[in-house]
Amino acid sequence: xxxxxxxxxxxxxxxxxxxxxxxxxxxxxxxxxxxxxxxxxxxxxxxxxxxxxxxxxxxxxxxxxxxxxxxxxxxxxxxxxxxxxxxxxxxxxxxxxxxxxxxxxxxxxxxxxxxxxxxxxxxxxxxxxxxxxxxxxxxxxxxxxxxxxxxxxxxxxxxxxxxxxxxxxxxxxxxxxxxxxxxxxxxxxxxxxxxxxxxxxxxxxxxxxxxxxxxxxxxxxxxxxxxxxxxxxxxxxxxxxxxxxxxxxxxxxxxxxxxxxxxxxxxxxxxxxxxxxxxxxxxxxxxxxxxxxxxxxxxxxxxxxxxxxxxxxxxxxxxxxxxxxxxxxxxxxxxxxxxxxxxxxxxxxx
Ligand code: NAP
Ligand code: ZN
Ligand code: ZN
Numbered sequence: 615x616x617x618x619x620x621x622x623x624x625x626x627x628x629x630x631x632x633x634x635x636x637x638x639x640x641x642x643x644x645x646x647x648x649x650x651x652x653x654x655x656x657x658x659x660x661x662x663x664x665x666x667x668x669x670x671x672x673x674x675x676x677x678x679x680x681x682x683x684x685x686x687x688x689x690x691x692x693x694x695x696x697x698x699x700x701x702x703x704x705x706x707x708x709x710x711x712x713x714x715x716x717x718x719x720x721x722x723x724x725x726x727x728x729x730x731x732x733x734x735x736x737x738x739x740x741x742x743x744x745x746x747x748x749x750x751x752x753x754x755x756x757x758x759x760x761x762x763x764x765x766x767x768x769x770x771x772x773x774x775x776x777x778x779x780x781x782x783x784x785x786x787x788x789x790x791x792x793x794x795x796x797x798x799x800x801x802x803x804x805x806x807x808x809x810x811x812x813x814x815x816x817x818x819x820x821x822x823x824x825x826x827x828x829x830x831x832x833x834x835x836x837x838x839x840x841x842x843x844x845x846x847x848x849x850x851x852x853x854x855x856x857x858x859x860x861x862x863x864x865x866x867x868x869x870x871x872x873x874x875x876x877x878x879x880x881x882x883x884x885x886x887x888x889x890x891x892x893x894x895x896x897x898x899x900x901x902x903x904x905x906x907x908x909x910x911x912x913x914x915x916x917x918x919x920x921x922x923x924x925x926x927x928x929x930x931x932x933x934x935x936x937x938x939x940x941x942x943x944x945x946x947x948x949x950x951x952x953x954x955x956x957x958x959x960x961x962x963x964x
Contacts, residue, residue, distance in 0.1 A: 652677025675743030779909030
């Protein structure tokens with residue numbers, strides 16, 4: 615099927631209209647007409663080469679919501695007209711231990727990314743959601759609960775699951791003090807989830823202008839991280855810190871905020887390495903630094919259902935696809951509260 619899209623012709627050029635071929639719908643495939651696609655900072659890292667080489671033309675986008683427009687003969691879980699979603703994973707080996715345990719994001723053979731992957735069926739690069747339609751095996755498709763507004767649900771497919779999964783894995787809950795570092799697309803979802811799970815939530819931001827906004831989102835306290843006195847006041851006190859920052863940082867001042875046995879999990883993924891922490895900061899306090907990539911398919915569905923149940927969704931600015939290059943510049947400047955979502959009805963059919 616000929617599919618229209620916005621693609622980067624190279625790592626150095628702006629996104630522009632492009633048309634490519636999506637694979638035919640196989641017996642286990644679902645075809646989705648995309649209505650909304652969130653704009654993740656990873657789209658920018660992956661396109662501009664921050665994370666290394668890629669295939670061009672490159673179609674970003676892995677926060678995809680749309681309407682099922684066709685299903686293969688053996689598809690059982692979806693029918694035409696359903697509101698469905700695709701996140702960052704479109705395939706995995708389906709046989710290794712992580713896949714068997716529903717942790718496809720940790721597939722030992724490497725998951726197939728919604729972009730930056732190679733499609734097993736065709737051997738061609740995978741193309742993401744800044745496009746009119748997508749074809750994916752039904753096991754990697756999510757169901758969007760009716761209670762969720764599709765535009766505000768789109769960012770849940772990456773920003774949502776990437777913050778929900780570590781909060782659940784490290785068992786964040788009542789009686790715990792939890793830090794969220796960086797108040798962007800991921801960070802604002804981290805605040806909503808940590809609060810819904812019953813934790814005492816403290817936001818760390820470099821932007822004094824976001825202090826009131828963080829409190830409005832539900833944070834109990836806000837620290838402007840450039841102020842050493844504010845940082846010092848929280849030393850040795852956090853059970854868990856979720857670090858969403860998209861740029862290299864000195865991790866030591868954040869590690870010092872952890873209490874005994876505390877964990878800081880990195881989900882931000884800058885192309886350049888962080889510095890720190892000082893080894894003695896980790897030894898004294900038996901503190902840990904960990905990392906976490908997105909989440910598995912079953913857990914993504916659990917997160918969507920959790921959002922419907924708790925009235926949680928992303929705070930977004932809806933844009934036409936023609937505004938995408940300007941939107942990326944604003945993401946790079948931190949000038950967005952908190953996620954751009956592309957209204958895909960503004961993209962013409964191929
Ligand atoms: P975003 O909306 O741009 O938010 C990043 C936030 O980091 C900014 O709002 C800013 O918060 C803070 N920040 C930016 N530059 C900084 C600097 N130089 N020093 C300190 N803080 C800085 O990005 P996002 O979409 O949330 O993504 C965040 C990161 O997570 C990206 O690197 C992305 O690739 C990565 N990511 C990882 C996964 C995963 O699976 N682990 C999934 C999705 C995204 P303040 O203004 O509050 O300081
Ligand atoms: Zn993402
Ligand atoms: Zn696997």
